[in-house]
Amino acid sequence: GAVVSQHPSWVICKSGTSVKIECRSLDFQATTMFWYRQFPKQSLMLMATSNEGSKATYEQGVEKDKFLINHASLTLSTLTVTSAHPEDSSFYICSARVAWTALVVYGYTFGSGTRLTVV
Amino acid sequence: QQQVKQSPQSLIVQKGGISIINCAYENTAFDYFPWYQQFPGKGPALLIAIRPDVSEKKEGRFTISFNKSAKQFSLHIMDSQPGDSATYFCAATDNYGQNFVFGPGTRLSVLP
Numbered sequence A: 001g002a003v004v005s006q007h008p009s010w011v012i013c014k015s016g017t018s019v020k021i022e023c024r025s026l027d028f029q030a031t032t033m034f035w036y037r038q039f040p041k042q043s044l045m046l047m048a049t050s051n052e053g054s055k056a057t058y059e060q061g062v063e064k065d066k067f068l069i070n071h072a073s074l075t076l077s078t079l080t081v082t083s084a085h086p087e088d089s090s091f092y093i094c095s096a097r098v099a100w101t102a103l104v105v106y107g108y109t110f111g112s113g114t115r116l117t118v119v
Numbered sequence B: 001q002q003q004v005k006q007s008p009q010s011l012i013v014q015k016g017g018i019s020i021i022n023c024a025y026e027n028t029a030f031d032y033f034p035w036y037q038q039f040p041g042k043g044p045a046l047l048i049a050i051r052p053d054v055s056e057k058k059e060g061r062f063t064i065s066f067n068k069s070a071k072q073f074s075l076h077i078m079d080s081q082p083g084d085s086a087t088y089f090c091a092a093t094d095n096y097g098q099n100f101v102f103g104p105g106t107r108l109s110v111l112p
Helices: none
Strands: A004-007 A010-013 A019-025 A032-038 A044-051 A067-073 A076-081 A090-100 A105-110 A114-118 B004-007 B010-014 B019-025 B030-038 B045-050 B056-059 B062-067 B072-077 B086-094 B106-111
Touching: A004 A090, A010 A019, A019 A090, A019 A114, A032 A067, A032 A076, A044 A067, A076 A090, A105 B030, A105 B045, A105 B086, B004 B086, B010 B019, B019 B030, B019 B086, B019 B106, B030 B062, B045 B056, B045 B062, B045 B072, B072 B086
Parallel strands: A010 A114, B010 B106
Antiparallel strands: A004 A019, A019 A076, A032 A044, A032 A090, A067 A076, A090 A105, A090 A114, B004 B019, B019 B072, B030 B045, B030 B086, B056 B062, B062 B072, B086 B106
């Protein structure tokens, strides 16, 4: 259980265009989803936290007008990279907080990631 | 105080050897310590996790050792295999899943 499906797994787009990445929680309701960016050989960098039905909270230094996050339902959150440029090329990963009900502990489950290349 | 420190940054181990990755934290509110395994081009996957009420947890070849007084925890991979070659992240969060923090990661290479 607790699977997050992310797609596309990779996308190539032209500079100046917009790209949408989707994350769906398949067997649970994700009231909160997180979006990360990962550069090669580095750890995950939290970009923003999205809560269902409300505006996303962005981390310092992340342009909210460039990285649009929508969390319109309990099972779907989207990240749209607007007017993409080569420097936006990266690996984007979503995650959701899940209650591991057996222990009543909140853990995180991750999507499989999206490799964005802007040419 | 929100940081989780992780070492080594990279690790090379011979097949059959023991891989050891160490993490340390400062925030005493952290209550759940998962380890994630990430293969290239994939998202992190939960490997094993521990809570502070136990000092050790073992699942197959993977063991977490936890030292609450020292605020340190470590991952031991016994009988390391080439298929274990990946990046490993320790993490920490409080009991409600807030303030989730990743360590910087350890790139493990297991030589055949």
